[in-house]
Amino acid sequence: MPILPATAxxxxxxxxxxxxxxxxxxxxxxxxxxxxxxxxxxxxxVLFPANTDEVAKCVVICAAHGIAIVPQGGNTGRxxxxxxxxxxxxxxxxxxNRIIEIDARxxxxxxxxxxxxxxxxxxxxxxxxxxxxxxxxxxxxxxxxNLATNAGGLNVIRYGNTRDLVLGLEVVLPDGSVWNxxxxxxxxxxxxxxxxxxxxxxxxxxxxxxxTLKLFPRPKHIATAWVAVPxxxxxxxxxxxxxxxxxxxxxxxxxxCGFAHDMTVAHLPGLLAPLSAPADWYVLIELTSPRPKxxxxxxxxxxxxxxLENGLASDATLAQSExxxxxxxxxxxxxxxxxxFEGGSIKHDVSVPVSKVPELLVxxxxxxxxxxxxxxxxxxxxxxxxxxxxxxxxxxxxxxxAYLACWETLNRLIHDIVxxxxxxxxxxxxxxxxxxxxxxxxxxxxxxxxxxxxxGAIDPDGMLNPGKIVK
Amino acid sequence: MPILPATAxxxxxxxxxxxxxxxxxxxxxxxxxxxxxxxxxxxxxVLFPANTDEVAKCVVICAAHGIAIVPQGGNTGRxxxxxxxxxxxxxxxxxxNRIIEIDARxxxxxxxxxxxxxxxxxxxxxxxxxxxxxxxxxxxxxxxxNLATNAGGLNVIRYGNTRDLVLGLEVVLPDGSVWNxxxxxxxxxxxxxxxxxxxxxxxxxxxxxxxTLKLFPRPKHIATAWVAVPxxxxxxxxxxxxxxxxxxxxxxxxxxCGFAHDMTVAHLPGLLAPLSAPADWYVLIELTSPRPKxxxxxxxxxxxxxxLENGLASDATLAQSExxxxxxxxxxxxxxxxxxFEGGSIKHDVSVPVSKVPELLVxxxxxxxxxxxxxxxxxxxxxxxxxxxxxxxxxxxxxxxAYLACWETLNRLIHDIVxxxxxxxxxxxxxxxxxxxxxxxxxxxxxxxxxxxxxGAIDPDGMLNPGKIVK
Numbered sequence: 001m002p003i004l005p006a007t008a009x010x011x012x013x014x015x016x017x018x019x020x021x022x023x024x025x026x027x028x029x030x031x032x033x034x035x036x037x038x039x040x041x042x043x044x045x046v047l048f049p050a051n052t053d054e055v056a057k058c059v060v061i062c063a064a065h066g067i068a069i070v071p072q073g074g075n076t077g078r079x080x081x082x083x084x085x086x087x088x089x090x091x092x093x094x095x096x097n098r099i100i101e102i103d104a105r106x107x108x109x110x111x112x113x114x115x116x117x118x119x120x121x122x123x124x125x126x127x128x129x130x131x132x133x134x135x136x137x138x139x140x141x142x143x144x145x146n147l148a149t150n151a152g153g154l155n156v157i158r159y160g161n162t163r164d165l166v167l168g169l170e171v172v173l174p175d176g177s178v179w180n181x182x183x184x185x186x187x188x189x190x191x192x193x194x195x196x197x198x199x200x201x202x203x204x205x206x207x208x209x210x211x212t213l214k215l216f217p218r219p220k221h222i223a224t225a226w227v228a229v230p231x232x233x234x235x236x237x238x239x240x241x242x243x244x245x246x247x248x249x250x251x252x253x254x255x256x257c258g259f260a261h262d263m264t265v266a267h268l269p270g271l272l273a274p275l276s277a278p279a280d281w282y283v284l285i286e287l288t289s290p291r292p293k294x295x296x297x298x299x300x301x302x303x304x305x306x307x308l309e310n311g312l313a314s315d316a317t318l319a320q321s322e323x324x325x326x327x328x329x330x331x332x333x334x335x336x337x338x339x340x341f342e343g344g345s346i347k348h349d350v351s352v353p354v355s356k357v358p359e360l361l362v363x364x365x366x367x368x369x370x371x372x373x374x375x376x377x378x379x380x381x382x383x384x385x386x387x388x389x390x391x392x393x394x395x396x397x398x399x400x401x402a403y404l405a406c407w408e409t410l411n412r413l414i415h416d417i418v419x420x421x422x423x424x425x426x427x428x429x430x431x432x433x434x435x436x437x438x439x440x441x442x443x444x445x446x447x448x449x450x451x452x453x454x455x456g457a458i459d460p461d462g463m464l465n466p467g468k469i470v471k
Numbered sequence: 472m473p474i475l476p477a478t479a480x481x482x483x484x485x486x487x488x489x490x491x492x493x494x495x496x497x498x499x500x501x502x503x504x505x506x507x508x509x510x511x512x513x514x515x516x517v518l519f520p521a522n523t524d525e526v527a528k529c530v531v532i533c534a535a536h537g538i539a540i541v542p543q544g545g546n547t548g549r550x551x552x553x554x555x556x557x558x559x560x561x562x563x564x565x566x567x568n569r570i571i572e573i574d575a576r577x578x579x580x581x582x583x584x585x586x587x588x589x590x591x592x593x594x595x596x597x598x599x600x601x602x603x604x605x606x607x608x609x610x611x612x613x614x615x616x617n618l619a620t621n622a623g624g625l626n627v628i629r630y631g632n633t634r635d636l637v638l639g640l641e642v643v644l645p646d647g648s649v650w651n652x653x654x655x656x657x658x659x660x661x662x663x664x665x666x667x668x669x670x671x672x673x674x675x676x677x678x679x680x681x682x683t684l685k686l687f688p689r690p691k692h693i694a695t696a697w698v699a700v701p702x703x704x705x706x707x708x709x710x711x712x713x714x715x716x717x718x719x720x721x722x723x724x725x726x727x728c729g730f731a732h733d734m735t736v737a738h739l740p741g742l743l744a745p746l747s748a749p750a751d752w753y754v755l756i757e758l759t760s761p762r763p764k765x766x767x768x769x770x771x772x773x774x775x776x777x778x779l780e781n782g783l784a785s786d787a788t789l790a791q792s793e794x795x796x797x798x799x800x801x802x803x804x805x806x807x808x809x810x811x812f813e814g815g816s817i818k819h820d821v822s823v824p825v826s827k828v829p830e831l832l833v834x835x836x837x838x839x840x841x842x843x844x845x846x847x848x849x850x851x852x853x854x855x856x857x858x859x860x861x862x863x864x865x866x867x868x869x870x871x872x873a874y875l876a877c878w879e880t881l882n883r884l885i886h887d888i889v890x891x892x893x894x895x896x897x898x899x900x901x902x903x904x905x906x907x908x909x910x911x912x913x914x915x916x917x918x919x920x921x922x923x924x925x926x927g928a929i930d931p932d933g934m935l936n937p938g939k940i941v942k
Contacts, residue, residue: 128715157657187898189899189900190895191902192926193664193667200660247760290715291716353655355655427659443662447652454928458925
């Protein structure tokens with residue numbers, strides 16, 4: 001661990017006060033280790049500024065000493081984007097966790113970057129409104145991290161990615177100045193789109209300190225079904241049919257392979273198989289409607305009847321109660337945990353054009369089987385967005401370590417297919433450190449040149465999260 | 472008119488062939504004059520490349536000779552963004568007007584930048600799909616221009632601005648290389664958001680040559696009403712109520728002042744006043760639903776009943792036929808034409824947070840009346856987006872020229888109020904040359920520095936549309 005200059009430490013301590021920093025081993029360990037454990041840093045100091053002004057002070061002090069800053073939210077990332085080395089400091093936003101305002105007339109929430117996603121969801125719900133971003137880590141992730149990674153999640157098909165849910169931002173820039181773009185405007189064409197440049201930039205261009213988010217009328221009706229489909233191709237036809245028949249009322253449309261379903265029901269306690277006969281593929285479809293009076297069950301029943309008639313589905317069941325609905329979602333959300341019972345898992349967070357999902361699955365499963373005979377493909381995910389969590393469970397009789405040693409080889413195989421299909425090697429989770437080399441490999445020279453030009457223009461001295469996204 | 476170097480002209484002619492350029496006076500006049508007539512350029516050559524490769528060649532040749540390029544679409548802009556001087560050449564995309572593909576499974580249209588907006592709308596409709604961008608110039612504007620200006624229009628409240636309707640772009644960069652970001656992906660987190668940087672950049676960072684657009688299920692039901700509301704404040708309460716009661720089924724929500732209504736009905740032939748008694752303010756509200764079976768009339772009737780009960784509306788009528796609906800829209804869309812019968816009009820394309828619209832109107836009308844006694848305010852527009860076309864018609868007895876001489880003084884007054892309310896001085900139409908100084912005046916130093924840094928990083932030699940957006 002390189003030691004930070006004592007003068008810098010002193011200046012930061014003085015600027016932030018006793019609550020505003022820590023060099024304690026236990027606290028540092030928490031902030032130096034990514035949740036999944038794949039990345040560990042060794043920063044010697046973590047900063048906890050209480051407001052935008054203090055963030056700006058940190059940036060100015062660190063810049064003067066040539067110390068780079070790694071911004072950090074709930075530290076729930078997957079790609080090492082918030083991991084710092086000993087020459088850097090971590091700047092964690094957790095003390096800036098206020099909901100500043102919820103405006104029911106403007107349908108907006110103005111929040112500090114450290115606000116927990118679930119707190120924002122709850123704040124909106126208390127006003128009979130919806131903030132639709134929803135993902136596994138919502139109880140601990142911070143909105144600033146969601147913004148920095150343009151988080152996806154379960155409701156993208158209806159409400160878009162995080163990017164689509166933002167009206168304005170406040171950002172501390174690499175020179176310590178503050179860009180106040182905390183706008184509530186729904187139309188504003190006054191120059192380049194700075195907002196979207198900071199969203200998804202993983203803290204490499206600025207530190208997001210506040211955001212104005214879009215809210216929506218809260219759904220009043222939900223209808224959820226578990227559907228057996230013969231093939232992924234049929235699932236896509238069902239998706240297109242559903243978009244039309246439900247009037248774009250789909251809130252979630254998740255593909256689950258038979259293996260994922262069987263394994264989850266077998267390993268996790270209390271889960272019930274929704275259908276009596278096994279199938280190779282399932283779809284979990286959920287409709288929502290914010291209209292006070294609506295009959296979604298009729299809409300969904302009509303859709304499923306057409307699907308059964310047309311051979312797009314072989315069986316289906318509608319959740320008749322909240323408990324039944326919870327069971328369906330518990331199967332879907334339990335897949336990663338259940339995979340743990342079956343040994344090692346090699347994962348891919350990829351997307352392709354929606355229509356290319358079947359080809360991705362066929363080619364990917366075939367190539368993986370050629371590489372590792374007996375490998376058990378476990379694809380599932382947001383097929384409505386073309387975003388498949390293309391996981392592979394180890395063969396039954398292989399050693400876990402030997403299997404996991406194939407991680408990069410299998411990644412290369414799958415990513416090559418994804419690239420060939422015009423897809424993305426990081427649909428939801430970003431680049432961070434994990435996919436830095438993969439991005440350099442798959443992005444065009446023109447794209448890489450643009451990324452570097454932008455980084456060079458906005459953070460010429462590399463003061464913010466260096467070595468993430470672009471080298 | 473400065474003369475272009477003969478060698479450059481020859482190289483461009485050779486690269487593009489006889490159909491690919493013009494130096495004819497009549498053709499140049501068309502491309503040198505903006506539709507509204509406020510801006511006239513004097514470029515001596517206009518280029519008509521047939522494909523991306525030819526666009527790239529133009530960029531390389533011009534760069535080698537130090538000639539800047541002004542990209543141009545349908546030339547329907549309002550801010551001089553596509554006007555060129557004699558040292559520049561115009562590059563018009565009109566020959567690149569193909570719909571390359573409409574994919575009903577991916578719900579996408581892939582188009583060349585010169586495709587006319589209406590052609591895209593029609594192509595989508597032929598597949599029972601919707602491309603929702605809709606604006607006055609849709610019969611002649613090109614999608615490339617819509618993209619370059621992030622056009623707004625009538626359906627923003629439901630479907631967003633142009634930015635929200637795009638999945639991918641192909642862009643010729645200032646060095647003649649091509650960024651192929653023509654993606655169909657709905658989730659992709661691999662580096663900075665280049666797509667949104669080019670959208671709204673008015674051709675100053677690159678020349679958009681192709682785009683992949685989002686399509687939607689086509690609405691199957693429409694319900695339209697004309698509502699008298701006591702105040703703009705009541706209109707906003709009605710909007711919030713309507714968002715909730717219709718389940719975000721609003722396709723348009725337009726505010727029209729009594730003066731605009733009266734004048735339009737009086738001057739334009741064949742229009743009927745929708746309600747029997749006059750009112751100070753009206754709202755045109757339209758719901759759409761893409762569900763095959765739906766009863767929007769019941770939803771809208773229910774909403775209006777609640778509004779009448781709560782005092783948010785004093786009278787209302789539902790369109791009972793397509794002819795009645797057309798009449799309502801003809802009033803709304805006829806306002807600018809009708810204003811012509813009443814003398815000079817000074818215009819503002821501004822937006823504020825939705826909830827600040829009433830304050831904007833009160834303060835703006837009061838300030839304008841103080842400046843020019845007898846001035847007749849004529850505000851109308853997309854109040855659902857906070858975007859008011861804040862027009863002012865001249866006093867009855869004033870000379871038109873004397874009135875129009877107040878244009879900049881009145882602009883300053885209104886823009887100061889807009890800025891004070893956290894609004895935008897260009898909601899829909901962009902900056903171009905028209906609002907270059909206004910942007911420099913109202914934008915923060917941090918924002919201007921970022922805009923210049925981005926321009927400098929991507930177009931360091933100022934080869935593309937110089938002097939637009941930033942100096």
